[in-house]
Amino acid sequence: MIKTKKIPKATITRLSMYYRQLELLEFDGYRMVSSEKLAWLCQINPAQVRKDLGYFGEFGVRGVGYDVIDLQAQIKKILSLNRDWNFGIAGMGNMGCAIFLHRDLALRGFKCVAAFDNALDRIGMPLPGGMRIRDIRELKTAIRDLNIEIGVITTPASEAQGVADLFMEGHVNAILNFAPARINAPDCCLVENMDFTITMDVLTYQLRQKIAA
Amino acid sequence: MIKTKKIPKATITRLSMYYRQLELLEFDGYRMVSSEKLAWLCQINPAQVRKDLGYFGEFGVRGVGYDVIDLQAQIKKILSLNRDWNFGIAGMGNMGCAIFLHRDLALRGFKCVAAFDNALDRIGMPLPGGMRIRDIRELKTAIRDLNIEIGVITTPASEAQGVADLFMEGHVNAILNFAPARINAPDCCLVENMDFTITMDVLTYQLRQKIAA
Known part of the structure; x- marks a missing residue:
């Protein structure tokens, strides 16, 4: 039973972090892993690992740990990683x-099905894999035709909101925003900002606090 | 008095988010801003804005708001944005x-002073601005000679830890990691992961939770 x-x-x-570590453990030939080891690999405390997994059921065996392959399968199911997701990139x-490539x-099932720009010298440019950069004005049609579910924004800050609005008008309700700008979106749209x-x-x-200490 | x-x-x-919004407000000609407006621009609640700023003193005037230019200066001081920071990139x-460019x-005072790789066909390659890609084996010398304070890692996952170790051996205690891998570091080193x-x-x-709801 999954709550x-x-x-x-x-x-x-x-x-998602546990999943990546479990993949590496499997690759290294491990069949079981303790919450202590998994915690150490992720640089958190073991109680947190047990608490996180506890939300979804009983996966481990006390004193033995977790089955590396089985836990991967469980997390994959919880996170819906067992299907592909189509995304489109605006701003090439x-x-x-870099995101496109x-x-x-x-490898993780996120498939870029279209890339867009508004610059005349970029529109039509070929991309590896046979795709071409599309005109941003085609965004809404492409969302429908190619079933774009996630919008990735890599435009300059000044254009991020406009592009986000286009995605939302096309009913894309998940946006990953790399532009150094906040995006205003209604509650129905999920926005994750990756402003480094x-x-x-x-x-x-x-760093300065450390130096001063 | 700054606590x-x-x-x-x-x-x-x-x-850091407030600072960016204040810059935009100044650009748009605003002289004052209420906590309500600043909160709305950042998509958080006004009480949070007041609480955050309250850690550092009394900046606003009740019923009037914050002085757009003055608050920028205060945040700049708090965040040490009034100096430049040198960083190096490993993995070109x-x-x-994309990070280099x-x-x-x-614009925000983060200056890339060196770029490194381990691939023979990349080492020596010119970069815009007159720099050349250096051999990763020069990392420790370059850290000292160029006063690199922050290490940016953009290698494949498998090489991230090795490069992080090199940065740390050179006493770089702040790492921004874009590689899809966790980095093990002692407490003296700050690591921020940007695994998108x-x-x-x-x-x-x-998104799936929303669709299911």
């Missing part, structure tokens, strides 16, 4: 191309 | 190049 209500987002994030500058996304300039600020704040 | 102890990391992240594939980092494959997992989990 799916009120799971903290941080738990979901950690499940350096960051857009990222091998790990495809903010992360740099946080890192240097902490 | 600097026990400030939650989430508060620091939001200060697509993601490494990212305009917002330089994990964020995609979280996004699709939430």
Whole structure:
């Protein structure tokens, strides 16, 4: 029995981390793993691992640990990793191309089905794999025709909201935003911001605190 | 009087977000902003804005709000944004190049002073601005010579830990990791992970919950 209500987002994030570690453990030939070891690999505490997994049932055996392959399958089911997801990228500058070419996304079932830009010198440009960069004005039609479920935004800050609005008008309700700008979206649309300039600020704040200590 | 102890990391992240919104407000000609408006722009609640700023003193005027320019200056001081930080990038594939070419980092005082790789066909390659890609084996010398304070990792997953170890051996105590792999580091080293494959997992989990609801 899988309870799916009120799971903290941080738990979901950690499940995804556990999954990656379990893959590596399987690759290294491990069949079982303790919560202590899994916790150590993820740099968190073992009680947290047990609590996170506890939301979804009883997976481990006391004193023995978790079956590496079985737990992978369970997490895969919980996180819906057992299906592919289609995404589209808006903004084919350096960051857009880097995401497009990222091998790990495809390996994990995230399939880029279209890439868009508004610059005349980019529209029509071929991409590896036979795709071409589309005109951003085709976004809404493409969402429908290619069943785009996730929008990835890699435009400059000034264009992020406009592109997000286009995705939302096309009923894409999940956006991964790399632009250094906040996106206003209604509650029905999920937005995750990956603004690493903010992360740099946080890192240097902490660094200075350390130096001062 | 600025209190600097026990400030939650989430508060620091939001200060960085407020700062960006204040820049935009200034650009748009605003001189004052209420906590309600600032909160709305950042998509959080106003009480949170007041609480975050309250850690560092009294900045606003009740019923009037915050001075857009003054609050920027205060946050800049709190976050140590009033100095430049040197960083080095290890792994000059697509993601490494995208970070290297990212305009917002330089604008915010984050200066890439060196880029490294271990591939023979990349070492020595010229980069815009007159720099060349260095051999990863030069990392430790370069850290000292160029005063690298932050290490950015954009290698494949399998090489992330090795590169992190090199940064740490060179006494770089702040790492921004884009590789889809966890990095083991002692407490003296700050690590921020920007693994967007994990964020995609979280996004699709939430999306499926919404569809099912």
